[in-house]
Every structure is written in structure tokens, then in C-alpha cells.
Amino acid sequence: MASKDDVWQALLSTGEQLATEAEYEHGYQREVRQDLARYVTFKLANEVYGLPIHEIVEISKIFGTTPVPRTQEYLLGIGNVRGDVIPVLSLARRLSMPVGEETRQTRVLIVNHRGELYGLVVDEVLEVASIPPEDLEEAPGGIGSTRAEFILALGRRARQLYIILDLSTVLDVRDFVILRHRPRRAAT
Numbered sequence: 566m567a568s569k570d571d572v573w574q575a576l577l578s579t580g581e582q583l584a585t586e587a588e589y590e591h592g593y594q595r596e597v598r599q600d601l602a603r604y605v606t607f608k609l610a611n612e613v614y615g616l617p618i619h620e621i622v623e624i625s626k627i628f629g630t631t632p633v634p635r636t637q638e639y640l641l642g643i644g645n646v647r648g649d650v651i652p653v654l655s656l657a658r659r660l661s662m663p664v665g666e667e668t669r670q671t672r673v674l675i676v677n678h679r680g681e682l683y684g685l686v687v688d689e690v691l692e693v694a695s696i697p698p699e700d701l702e703e704a705p706g707g708i709g710s711t712r713a714e715f716i717l718a719l720g721r722r723a724r725q726l727y728i729i730l731d732l733s734t735v736l737d738v739r740d741f742v743i744l745r746h747r748p749r750r751a752a753t
Contacts, residue, residue, distance in 0.1 A: 601695040604720065605674065606727055607687040610662045614687075615694060615720065615727040616674065622682065623675040624690055627667060635743050644684055646675060652741070653684035659735060660715055678732045685735075694727060696720040701729070 604615035605624075623646075630642030630653045639658035643650050653673065657664045670689035675682055704716040717731035 601697055602701065602720075604694050604696060604727060604729060606691040606694050607672070607674065608689045608691060609657045609660065609687055610665060612662075613691065613725060613727055614656075615729045616676065616732065617729075618693060620676050620678065620732060621674055622677050625673045625675055625684070627671050627673055627686065636741055637743060640741050641686065644673075646682065646684070649682055651675070651682040651684050653686065654736075656685045656687055656735070676732060676736075678736045683736055694720070694722055694725075696722050696727065 603618040605618050605621045606613055606615045608614070625646065628644050628646070630644040632642040633640065633652075639655050641653045641655055644653045645651075655664060665688050668688070672687055672690045674685045674687055674690070676685060700721045701718045702720075704713065704719055715730055715734050716728055718729040720727040720729055
């Protein structure tokens with residue numbers, strides 16, 4: 566159990582202005598910001614990403630999937646989550662990143678996007694981060710990687726950079742199926 570001194574040191578380390586006992590005696594009230602955006606943060610290949618908390622339905626341990634023919638390699642298959650059959654994606658593969666080994670920390674983020682459930686496999690779920698609007702910035706246009714189209718914004722909090730993903734592009738179902746072009750037969 567943490568001592569009072571440990572708690573006090575933790576509060577001091579946040580850098581926030583702390584009120585004194587005298588200020589509380591004279592009616593001091595701590596201002597609580599209502600404009601903070603909250604993100605579930607997670608790791609993929611040692612990079613920290615985030616998704617808005619309202620898009621997350623559940624965080625699950627890894628579960629079995631059934632492969633679906635003629636789909637992209639990042640679509641691991643379909644899985645059953647309490648009676649709902651959902652597509653499950655390797656988020657690392659979707660973002661063209663190296664795929665880490667499955668560990669005890671590997672999780673599936675069950676997200677709701679446009680009324681549909683999807684599973685996103687991530688290396689590790691970290692925390693819920695509250696980021697003020699002034700610490701969010703648009704993704705720089707100079708990002709030349711294959712991941713650039715999936716980035717909604719960049720957030721900074723306590724010296725940590727969070728890459729906020731755009732589920733609209735990550736979960737574009739038009740990309741899920743491999744379309745094979747069949748040449749037409751010449752008329753004889």
C-alpha cells in the first residue's frame with residue numbers, strides 16, 4: 566500500500582498546480598476540464614497508438630478465428646464474441662508493420678464502427694489517456710509511409726506521443742477482399 570508521501574510525490578510529479586490546505590479552507594474548488602478527449606492507448610511494434618474510448622466496446626484476450634478465403638492477409642478471419650460473428654484483423658499487418666509474437670499481453674480491441682463490430686489484435690493495451698485539444702495536432706502531410714492514410718491525429722501527453730488512428734480508413738471493408746481480375750475470353 567502506498568504511503569501518503571508516495572501519493573504526494575506522485576501528485577507533484579504531474580506538474581499540476583496543487584492547492585494548499587488554506588486554499589481549501591477558503592472555498593477553493595479544483596477546476597475539472599470537460600474538453601479532454603479520452604483514448605484507449607495500445608502498443609504495436611513498440612509504437613503507441615490510440616483510439617477514441619467511445620469506439621471501444623470491449624477489450625478481450627485473444628480468441629480463435631476461422632479464416633475466410635480470398636481476403637487480405639491482415640484479416641485473420643471471423644470470430645465469435647458472445648454470439649456475434651465479427652471480422653478480426655491484425656492491426657500491425659493492416660498498418661504494414663512487423664507482427665510481434667503473441668504474448669500474455671496480446672489483446673483484441675472490440676470496436677464499434679458504424680454499427681458493426683470488429684476485432685483489432687494489438688500487442689498490449691496500455692491505459693486510457695486524457696488529451697486536451699491543444700495537445701492534439703493533425704498528422705503532418707510529410708508522413709510518407711503506408712500508414713499515413715490511417716492516422717487521424719497525433720497527441721502529446723507527459724512526453725509521450727500517441728498516434729491516433731482513423732477507424733474509417735482502417736476498417737474500409739472494400740480493402741478486405743482480394744479482387745482477382747479475370748481476363749475475358751476472346752470471342753470465337
